[in-house]
Amino acid sequence: MNCTETQERLPDELSGRLDPAETAEVRAHLAACPVCRHEHSALGQTLSALDTLPIASPSPALRRNCYAMLEAEKRSLAPTRAAAARPSRPAHFSILRWILAPAGVAALVCGGFFAGTRFAPPAPAPGLDPATKQELAELRARVDSVGQLVGMSLLQQRSTSERLQNVLATLDQRNPGQKVIADLIGSLALDPSTNVRLSALDALYPHSNQPIVRSGVLATLPREQNPLVQVAMIDFLVAARSHEAVPALEQLARNDTIDHAVREAAKRGLAQL
Amino acid sequence: MLASYPDIRVTSPSFVVNSPSEAVDPATDTLSDHELMLAVRDGELDALGELFERHHGPLFGFLVKLTGQRTAAEDIVQTVFQRMLKYRHTYRDEGSFTAWMYHLGRRCAADYFRRHQATPAATDPADLQDHPDEAPHAGENAAVRDDHALLHTALNRLDRDDREVLLLSRFQELSFAEIAGILECSVGAAKVRAHRALRELRDVYFQLQKQKLS
Numbered sequence A: 001m002n003c004t005e006t007q008e009r010l011p012d013e014l015s016g017r018l019d020p021a022e023t024a025e026v027r028a029h030l031a032a033c034p035v036c037r038h039e040h041s042a043l044g045q046t047l048s049a050l051d052t053l054p055i056a057s058p059s060p061a062l063r064r065n066c067y068a069m070l071e072a073e074k075r076s077l078a079p080t081r082a083a084a085a086r087p088s089r090p091a092h093f094s095i096l097r098w099i100l101a102p103a104g105v106a107a108l109v110c111g112g113f114f115a116g117t118r119f120a121p122p123a124p125a126p127g128l129d130p131a132t133k134q135e136l137a138e139l140r141a142r143v144d145s146v147g148q149l150v151g152m153s154l155l156q157q158r159s160t161s162e163r164l165q166n167v168l169a170t171l172d173q174r175n176p177g178q179k180v181i182a183d184l185i186g187s188l189a190l191d192p193s194t195n196v197r198l199s200a201l202d203a204l205y206p207h208s209n210q211p212i213v214r215s216g217v218l219a220t221l222p223r224e225q226n227p228l229v230q231v232a233m234i235d236f237l238v239a240a241r242s243h244e245a246v247p248a249l250e251q252l253a254r255n256d257t258i259d260h261a262v263r264e265a266a267k268r269g270l271a272q273l
Numbered sequence B: 001m002l003a004s005y006p007d008i009r010v011t012s013p014s015f016v017v018n019s020p021s022e023a024v025d026p027a028t029d030t031l032s033d034h035e036l037m038l039a040v041r042d043g044e045l046d047a048l049g050e051l052f053e054r055h056h057g058p059l060f061g062f063l064v065k066l067t068g069q070r071t072a073a074e075d076i077v078q079t080v081f082q083r084m085l086k087y088r089h090t091y092r093d094e095g096s097f098t099a100w101m102y103h104l105g106r107r108c109a110a111d112y113f114r115r116h117q118a119t120p121a122a123t124d125p126a127d128l129q130d131h132p133d134e135a136p137h138a139g140e141n142a143a144v145r146d147d148h149a150l151l152h153t154a155l156n157r158l159d160r161d162d163r164e165v166l167l168l169s170r171f172q173e174l175s176f177a178e179i180a181g182i183l184e185c186s187v188g189a190a191k192v193r194a195h196r197a198l199r200e201l202r203d204v205y206f207q208l209q210k211q212k213l214s
């Protein structure tokens, strides 16, 4: 390979887009040619500088606006749908999807089951243990009631003490069903009252051995703004030995803009996990 | 040039790209992007939520670097998803979702640039780091920040077409076949353009570094 041929391939070599044979040829030429080596290093520096640019993330408004747009479009289709006698879907389906979305595990679980209920044959997920599969099946059946929960707590504006009573009532149930669990996660994620959110978390403690509970708490953590609740959630995840929480805790531990107590709790938690 | 595109129609045969990233993974029961978009086309609008979750981050990252402006990038992402909804009926059975998305993205960006008189404003690196999510960067040292600023300036000095192809090839995990589909050119041409853009960036970047030292 001569200099021109080598230099033509340098960007691909640096991006790992060359096949092994060509890579070997390019490297052999580089070993022998200082001119191409210089070119290689200059392009490499430029690319790595490009790669270290901070990754921007959008404001929460983007997600809100996009889902609002989606809901509006669905509403505009509603009359046609009614005429076609389609089964009605819970109005807050997307909102719940939105709550649980950003955490990897939760996104997988919920994405899978929401997508599954709507437009996929209910194929069993390979790689999941039977208990988790069973849980997912039950959750599939619960989408409607979860939608109702969101409707009640957000739209009907019942009083804080009423919502608190509802959460506390679940503490008396020895084996609450998946609907109750989903309601508690919904309250933790969405309730405007700090007290209700903290109580929901307390009520979830006995069920922290369920993957969906840990995923739900983990998914809600990045959205929580109140340091009290944030610390309680971190403690919850640590007590549940939730190793999936490590990346989220690392991010909190590094974040200078959040409350000192939250950062410390995250560091403590990381040491324990 | 971009601004003179006709209406959005996904009729270009160059979208017929089978991206490996969109192949159905038999090991999961999650749907591929393509299947989700077909579901949206068939009226299951909620599937767009899943597509949003999967793709808005990388699309936003691309548009922030392309426009140099966070708010513009957010507006464009929203417009892209709006257009996906509006033009969902034009999505084709053999389409590639990511290629379509970036195609819409650069089209919407072109509209944005046209409305804002062609040139992007010089990027204020602070504007790109003011978000709480990026707080880890807030503590980075001045030298690193300077280097980022330098690179942003260098990126902004490239022609928009060059910047676009460079960003698509470096950050978006797209094959050159897909990039060719997005840019509506041949695979060879897409490659040549990406390589030329990288060399251009290297020249500007090193020149700026030299200027800063002297």
Ligand SMILES: [Zn+2]
Residues within 6 Å of the ligand: A002, A003, A004, A006, A029, A033, A034, A035, A036, A037
């Ligand atoms: Zn050489």
